[in-house]
Amino acid sequence: MFVLHIALQGCLRGRDVAYGLTSDTGGHIRYLLDLVGASAQDARVARIVMATRRFQGPPGPDYAVPEERVSDKVELVRLASASPGYRSKEEMHGEVASFAENLIAWIGRQARAPDVVHAHYADAAAVAALVEARLGIPFVFTAHSLGRVKAALLGGAAARAPELARRIATEEAALARASLVIASSRDEAEVQYAGYGSYDPGRARVLPPGSDLARFAQGRPHPRVDAMIDRFLHDPGKPPLLALARPVARKNLAALVRAYGESPELQARANLVIVAGTREDIDRLDGDMGATLRDLLVLIDRYDLYGRVAYPKTHRPEDVPAIYAYARERGGLFVNPALNEPFGLTLLEASAAGLPLVATDSGGPNDIVETCGNGLLVDPRAPASIAAACLRILSEPAFRAACVAGGARAAAAYDWDRHAARYHDLLGALLARNPPLREPRQLLICDIDNTLVGCESALATFRRWRSRQTGLAFGVATGRSFHSAMAVLEQQASPRPQVMITSVGSEIYHLDANGVTYTADAAWRGTVAGAWDRAAVGAALRRLDGLVPQGPLEQRAHKLSFFGDAATARGVRERLAQAGLAANVIHSHGRYLDVLPATASKGTAVDHVRALYGLPERAVYVAGDSGNDVEMLRARAQAIIVANYSDGLAANAALKHSYVARASHARGIIEGVLHFRRAVAYAP
Numbered sequence: 013m014f015v016l017h018i019a020l021q022g023c024l025r026g027r028d029v030a031y032g033l034t035s036d037t038g039g040h041i042r043y044l045l046d047l048v049g050a051s052a053q054d055a056r057v058a059r060i061v062m063a064t065r066r067f068q069g070p071p072g073p074d075y076a077v078p079e080e081r082v083s084d085k086v087e088l089v090r091l092a093s094a095s096p097g098y099r100s101k102e103e104m105h106g107e108v109a110s111f112a113e114n115l116i117a118w119i120g121r122q123a124r125a126p127d128v129v130h131a132h133y134a135d136a137a138a139v140a141a142l143v144e145a146r147l148g149i150p151f152v153f154t155a156h157s158l159g160r161v162k163a164a165l166l167g168g169a170a171a172r173a174p175e176l177a178r179r180i181a182t183e184e185a186a187l188a189r190a191s192l193v194i195a196s197s198r199d200e201a202e203v204q205y206a207g208y209g210s211y212d213p214g215r216a217r218v219l220p221p222g223s224d225l226a227r228f229a230q231g232r233p234h235p236r237v238d239a240m241i242d243r244f245l246h247d248p249g250k251p252p253l254l255a256l257a258r259p260v261a262r263k264n265l266a267a268l269v270r271a272y273g274e275s276p277e278l279q280a281r282a283n284l285v286i287v288a289g290t291r292e293d294i295d296r297l298d299g300d301m302g303a304t305l306r307d308l309l310v311l312i313d314r315y316d317l318y319g320r321v322a323y324p325k326t327h328r329p330e331d332v333p334a335i336y337a338y339a340r341e342r343g344g345l346f347v348n349p350a351l352n353e354p355f356g357l358t359l360l361e362a363s364a365a366g367l368p369l370v371a372t373d374s375g376g377p378n379d380i381v382e383t384c385g386n387g388l389l390v391d392p393r394a395p396a397s398i399a400a401a402c403l404r405i406l407s408e409p410a411f412r413a414a415c416v417a418g419g420a421r422a423a424a425a426y427d428w429d430r431h432a433a434r435y436h437d438l439l440g441a442l443l444a445r446n447p448p449l450r451e452p453r454q455l456l457i458c459d460i461d462n463t464l465v466g467c468e469s470a471l472a473t474f475r476r477w478r479s480r481q482t483g484l485a486f487g488v489a490t491g492r493s494f495h496s497a498m499a500v501l502e503q504q505a506s507p508r509p510q511v512m513i514t515s516v517g518s519e520i521y522h523l524d525a526n527g528v529t530y531t532a533d534a535a536w537r538g539t540v541a542g543a544w545d546r547a548a549v550g551a552a553l554r555r556l557d558g559l560v561p562q563g564p565l566e567q568r569a570h571k572l573s574f575f576g577d578a579a580t581a582r583g584v585r586e587r588l589a590q591a592g593l594a595a596n597v598i599h600s601h602g603r604y605l606d607v608l609p610a611t612a613s614k615g616t617a618v619d620h621v622r623a624l625y626g627l628p629e630r631a632v633y634v635a636g637d638s639g640n641d642v643e644m645l646r647a648r649a650q651a652i653i654v655a656n657y658s659d660g661l662a663a664n665a666a667l668k669h670s671y672v673a674r675a676s677h678a679r680g681i682i683e684g685v686l687h688f689r690r691a692v693a694y695a696p
């Protein structure tokens with residue numbers, strides 16, 4: 013496979029990238045270089061080229077060099093475009109057409125064209141779309157950051173700026189054209205993209221990035237780095253609150269200075285260390301970096317924080333692990349107060365370095381902190397809550413230790429090699445184009461957790477069995493959201509479902525003709541939306557004893573999810589009945605409580621798919637293991653309960669018709685299907 017990456021903005025080079033040198037030299041470059049590094053290790057990939065803009069003059073001569081070899085398989089190619097000099101991402105649209113022409117010409121000179129293009133950020137996707145239109149090479153898209161999210165957080169006149177409107181339009185086009193969108197977190201895939209008209213969640217895959225975490229885990233303090241920070245501080249032994257980010261408005265470093273400046277207690281206990289890019293002269297910084305730094309200096313002066321705040325002028329790329337180590341050795345913590353963080357690579361780096369986190373609750377940190385338990389999420393617009401979270405970590409050693417231990421899990425959870433393996437599977441599948449079955453003769457729908465997955469060897473057996481079932485359409489029905497389900501299925505190398513019934517039946521997705529992406533079933537959405545008043549249901553359930561909302565990502569347009577016991581579930585039903593609201597209340601595993609439109613359940617969703625495929629009831633099999641499968645199992649004649657069931661399924665009077673398998677997990681599914689096939693074969 014030959015993969016061509018396109019990344020236009022910032023100062024991209026093969027090594028020693030000076031992050032923060034310009035406002036556009038940031039995480040997308042770190043992501044790209046780490047991705048190609050991991051990608052190159054895979055034998056399936058023969059060649060990787062990163063194409064970027066060539067420019068003369070400041071910030072330096074390296075970016076005028078046409079070609080740079082990065083490793084055996086990886087090259088960096090710099091191509092000219094209309095303007096000779098550096099261009100910010102806000103000006104980049106003017107370079108798109110000329111860059112695309114030069115890239116098409118460059119591809120024409122290669123012995124073999126790339127198999128797939130991967131565009132990073134909106135303007136690169138505009139180039140990729142031109143390449144696709146001319147040469148027919150499909151492209152995948154990683155946004156890294158989204159204009160609509162930025163507009164929402166900036167608000168006011170800034171949100172209405174013409175360059176932001178143009179960027180949003182470019183993103184809309186990219187989402188409509190890309191063969192696949194690669195998102196870094198569920199928050200990005202399910203919340204940040206939600207405002208785009210051309211976006212369907214099924215078009216994206218969540219592939220969390222890694223980071224070269226060993227570099228940060230092994231980072232040790234360095235006397236030069238220590239001195240560069242300590243020269244600002246009266247008492248350099250105090251634990252530091254460390255922030256490391258490009259000085260741009262979105263990173264919201266001012267809120268951290270306010271949090272610190274307004275809390276005498278925090279000032280007494282800790283220093284503040286802000287590492288914000290590198291600069292020679294604030295007046296010569298590009299974008300909003302100069303204004304952002306001036307704001308910080310004004311705040312430091314206003315709160316009279318001299319001797320307590322360090323803001324080193326420059327650092328070398330290789331200093332970053334030692335900066336985190338500086339904070340770790342002094343018992344400090346890492347703070348990311350960004351107004352929104354699309355993902356947040358620094359959170360992984362800081363965790364690997366052994367630092368607990370205080371991070372914005374807007375964006376990717378939601379996922380990272382939920383996955384690792386490595387810190388506290390805060391409202392980035394509330395300096396008092398930033399201060400309170402920092403004080404909690406500083407004053408509760410056991411909690412601090414738990415966050416540090418959680419952070420150590422980041423290296424296992426966020427791993428480039430695993431990312432690259434899934435990424436290559438997806439690229440390979442896009443190129444292979446295995447379309448879904450057009451006219452299936454049978455349909456098998458399985459619950460995921462503890463039914464399809466849960467036993468690796470059973471799933472391997474299922475995979476082999478499934479590959480021989482011509483005419484059988486395979487799907488899943490799960491309480492998980494689409495992306496949460498897909499992550500489990502792909503990590504476990506499950507066969508790719510041709511239909512995904514997700515969020516307890518309230519959403520249905522069908523596999524597209526490219527064999528990789530999915531499209532939401534709009535007719536089903538219409539059906540479930542019909543009699544559903546989400547706001548009224550939410551209001552009726554407010555302040556109900558024992559009812560605890562699940563995380564924000566579990567709340568969907570047509571599903572409200574809570575934790576609660578059986579008594580609470582009864583209370584929910586009563587409250588809804590009193591309010592005259594029709595809803596389907598599903599309680600499972602003794603603690604999960606989902607409230608859905610009355611028309612939505614796994615059972616009704618399976619019937620919708622059956623009807624869509626034009627199949628008779630005897631051609632449908634369903635398999636499950638727990639309370640949230642009861643509906644589906646009850647509604648279908650050929651219902652399979654796997655041996656490892658819970659919630660008393662086998663004793664449930666409504667499920668008497670089910671086949672209770674002797675085998676567990678996916679082996680139980682096969683056993684059940686064979687049982688029903690035999691029964692049909694011998695039927696009179």
Ligand SMILES: O=c1ccn([C@@H]2O[C@H](COP(=O)(O)OP(=O)(O)O[C@H]3O[C@H](CO)[C@@H](O)[C@H](O)[C@H]3O)[C@@H](O)[C@H]2O)c(=O)[nH]1
Pocket residue numbers: 031032037038039040042043156157196256257258287288289290329332353354355356357358359361376
């Ligand atoms: O003074 C600095 C500032 C940053 N960095 C490094 O630059 C990278 C910054 O990445 P990140 O914290 O993820 O932020 P952004 O530059 O804003 O990157 C964008 O792209 C990333 C990759 O998709 C996403 O994780 C971010 O959320 C998104 O805002 C990290 O490796 C930092 O260590 C430095 O070395 N020095």
Ligand SMILES: O=P(O)(O)OC[C@H]1O[C@](O)(CO)[C@@H](O)[C@@H]1O
Pocket residue numbers: 021022035036037038039040041133155156157158159162262
């Ligand atoms: O703040 P914005 O305009 O959304 O831009 C974010 C982009 O800037 C960078 O952080 C630096 O170029 C990229 O990594 C990211 O794609």
